[in-house]
Amino acid sequence: MADYGIAAPHGPDMSGRHPSMVNPHFSMNEDEARVFSQLLKPDDSYDENGVYWADLGWFKRAKFVAKTDGAEGKRELGNLWQMIKKDPLSPVSFYFRNMVLPGAGLGLEGYVLFSIGNLKPLFQKGFPSCWGTKAGQGEACSPTWLAAIEYMEIVGIIFGQIGVGIVGDWLGRRWGLIQDATIMFLGLSMWGVTLNGWIICYVWALFFYGVGVGGEYPMTATSGMENAVGSGKISTKEDRLHRGRKVTSAFLMQGWGQFFNQVILILLLLIFHHGSGNPSYSKIAVQWTFRVSFAIPAVGTLWLVYYRTYKMRSASRQLQLQKKKSNVTGYDTQSLKMTFTHFGGRVLATAGAWFMNDVFFYGNKLFQSEFISVVTSNSTSIMPGWLYNLINVGVSLCGYYLASFLIDNKLYGRKNMQTVGFMMDFILFVIPAFNLEYYTSAAHIKEFQTMYFLSSFFNQFGPNSVTFLTAAEVYPTAVRATAHGFSAAVGKLGALTAAVLYNYIDTQTKFYVVPWFGLAGVVLSVVFLPDTTGLDLKEQERRWAFIRAGRGHEYHGVAVNPKHLSLWERMRGLGKQYDPELDYAQRVQEMRAEWEVLMQDKVDEKAGALDQADWDDLDHEFSHEVQEYFKKTSKSPALAGQERQAPLNGQGLDDSDGTIDEKRAV
Known part of the structure; x- marks a missing residue:
């Protein structure tokens, strides 16, 4: 039978603008156009005149978005009410099924990964002969291994992000998800005969755990995104309106992991330290607090191995369909090469912006005890610092949830959210940087606290959430996990930069250094990041099919609408290919x-x-x-x-x- 695939994309012209493309055996009247408009011009993306939302003037666009989002919000509230009437607890199970489970790996990762900053002051108090008042001053433990705690896990994460990203595109998303959970479970086991031996085991356990953590990033992002798309060729309303929310809602489980880690550490210390959080802390209380806090995620991770093995059998479906379409059986090396050729600016945007963000994010989290010590300088207890961190995590969670709420809004969306977040972090760090003594004085400490907490809020309601989404979203299915893993790995180089650099500079210098990474993030976002808000993910796949066939210039759809291209791509003239009427004819064919x-x-x-x-x-x-x-x-x-x-x-x-x-x- 004849091949009717992408090798013959041109179809009938409904407008008469392109007579050379007209099929002489085919014409379309108004009734026929109405039939196809139901599928090709859905009312959540096109107005009543069939105009794509990004082609509307600003006022009409705002009116269209308000109408569409209002109708969708009303529909979702109606569905929620019906669920509540049928079963008052059904919304809880729905949230658990659709938001918590997809992000469970990141929740466990957030719990363990950010426990390092929480446990560090406790270890310093409980094992002064090893940790001393500052890491490396004790006599019982090697300063090199103590310093390695804070960066070896990051090295493991980098290995995992790149390696598992490739595995996810080669063997499938499901295999990568199972592998991640298994590695993380094995990485939670550690022991030692001496204090220094325990530190060495702790370092390597965190490194091994980090490999699993690294794989969670590309696997959670790609599987969550592709599950929102559906199995057919025509995209779904869920994908167009809620793809970002679905992925971000899974990602924010990282914030809940941090929250529960801090709450559980506080409760465990009170239990094992006779109901008091005040010094001095016995070695037994410290060990039990640490051990039990790590046993909890071990149980959760073991369950995750079971769930992914037996309950996520279709996680790789989209990748399998794409490979069959491209006639690829192993790893799609051709798509990888072409991605760097055609989407080089996007690689710079997703990887570079993630690097800039992680200097902020991991700098705060890994060394939060030093930052919070500025506002708790008169206390010898670790409890005030932990409680301040709990507030900080709560503020971050507000940022996560607001990001998931607005990330699909066509008037704000991904690119604006990331740009504004970077700019606000720059402002909130540069103000105290050049007057730190003033803001950390007793008279102005509240202003300093406000700026610190707001920087956490805008980091989540900005680059930390957006980088996780766009690093998968702007690339084709065949190499999506690889591209996401590469971008995330470059980001972790930013974390590694923070981990190493912050060991050698004081708090004042940290504030001098950090703001400029935020400003660089603004530039990268404005110039190189495309805005994929409201863009049909399968329309991107359709464009990629043309590119992979060496005929990218023949694609005329919304994926090259100037709104969905970066400034760099528009400067290269890609937006000139956009032709909605010719594209409509192609899609019918x-x-x-x-x-x-x-x-x-x-x-x-x-x-x-x-x-x-x-x-x-x-x-x-x-x-x-x-x-x-x-x-x-x-x-x-x-x-x-x-x-x-x-x-x-x-x-x-x-x-x-x-x-x-x-x-x-x-």
Whole structure:
């Protein structure tokens, strides 16, 4: 049968603007245009005149977004109310299923990873012969190994992000998710005969755990994003309106991990220190507090291994379909090479901005005890510092949730959120940097605290959430995990920079150094980051199919709308390819090609009949009106007058050779 795939993208012209593209055997009247508009111009992205939302003037765009978001909000509230009436606890189970479980790995990662900054002052108080008042001053432990605690885990994370990212694109998302959970579980075991031996074991355990942590980033981002898309060719409303929220809601579990770690440490210290949080702290109390706090995530991680093994069997479906479409069986090295060729500016944006962000983020978290000590300088107890950190994490969680609420808003969205967040962090650090003594004085300490907490808020309601999303979103499915892992690894080099540098400079110098990374993040965001807010993810895949076929200049869809391109890409002229009317004609032709492939399966002697899943996908992709239209204008006489043929005895076809699935993926 003829190949109706991307090799022949041009279809009928509904406007008459491109006579050379017109199919002489095909025309479309107003009723036919209405049929296709249902699928090709959904009302959440196009106004009543069929104009894409990004092509509207600012006032009309604001009105359209308010109307669309208002209707969607009303629908979701209505669904919530129906759930509550049926079962008052059902919203809790819904949130747990759709937000908590997808981000469970990051929650456990946040719990363990940021425990280092929380435990450091406790170890210093409980083991002065090892830690001393500052790491490295004790006589019982090696200063080199003590310093390694704070950066070896980051090195492990970098290994995991790159390695597991490649595995996720090679073997699949599900395998990467299982591997991550297993590695993290094994990495939570540590012991030692002497204090220094325990420190060495602690370092290597955190390194090994970090490998699993690193893999969580690309696996959680890609699997969460692709699960929101659906299995068909036509994208879903959920993807267009809530893709960012879905991914960010999983990512914010990292914040809850930090929160619960701090709460549990406070409770455990009170339990094992006879109900008091005041010094002096016995070695037994410190050890029990530390050990039990690490046993809790070990149990959770073991359960995560089970859940991902037996409950996430379809996590790799989107990747498998894309590989079949591209006729790739292993790792798609061609797509990787072409990604750096065609999306080099995006790599610079996602990796560079993540580097700048992590100097802020990990600098604060790994060394938060030093920052908070400025406002608790008169206390010898670790409790005030822990309580201040708990407030700081609570403020960060507010930033996470506000980010998930606004990240899909077409008037604000990803790019603005990241740019504003970087700018606010720059301002909130540069103000005290040049007058730190003034702001840390007793008369102005409240202003200093406010700026510190606000910097945490805007870090989450900005670059920390956006970098996690866009590092997967702006790349094709075939190399999405690799690109995300690479960007995250470059980001962790920023964390490593902070971990090493902050060991040698005082608090005042930290404030001199940090602000400029925020300003650099603003520049990278403005120049190189495309704004994918409201962009259909499958439309990006469609553009990538043209690029991979060496015909990127023939793509004219919304993925090259100037709104969805970076300043760098617009300067290179990519936005000039955008032509909504010609693209509409192309999409109709592509829909026809896919429909005819499915219909040909129906009459093909080898196939015989499609299974129920194939027919369900067909009904989802093409409305009854569209199917009737294609029947009337079909190019294949063999399809004329054919009626739907249900599977025999409820059984589908034997597709062991992948024939049907391969055709569906074309």
